[in-house]
Amino acid sequence: MxxxxxxxxxxxxxxxxxxxxxxxxxxxxxxxxxxxxxxxxxxxxIDEQKELLRQLKGIGSNINRLTVLANMGKVQVIGLEKTAGELSEVSAALRSVMEGR
Missing domain, CATH: 1.10.1220 (Arc Repressor Mutant)
Structure with missing residues (x-):
């Protein structure tokens, strides 16, 4: 405007x-x-923007690597507990920021 x-x-x-x-x-x-x-x-x-973006990028990279291995047939069972936990932490941090805490 x-x-x-x-x-x-x-x-x-x-x-x-x-x-x-x-x-x-x-x-x-x-x-x-x-x-x-x-x-x-x-x-x-968001003061911690760089750290949050770094964590999200790392989670995305891990998921991409696992997807490639799964498509190649090299991975049968994938344990995503750690990745899910990290994603949950990042989501909680973003939610906290958006709610103004």
Whole structure:
């Protein structure tokens, strides 16, 4: 959406710095951050994003390897308990973040 109006407000410099830091943490401009907050939009910042993505990538790689081995007929019985547990942990972490805990 085009930004066609300038809106200014007065605030304490400490508050402005806090808002600037929060906007930076969310990878947003101050304008976008303040607009989103004022319109009641949820802003979720995932600090552990790299770790969660690494875990998901690892789970996907494991599943792909097992699928290849199964298609080659080299694997008859596959124990997916560890993979299912890891996927459950990642899912719980994502759910926790989305619920704002």
């Amino acid at each position: 085009k930004k066609d109006i300038k809106f200014s407000t007065r605030m304490a410099s400490a508050d402005r710095e806090k808002i600037r830091a929060l906007a930076a943490k969310a990878h947003m401009s101050m304008s976008d951050y303040v607009t989103a907050c004022c319109l009641g939009k949820r802003i979720i910042v």
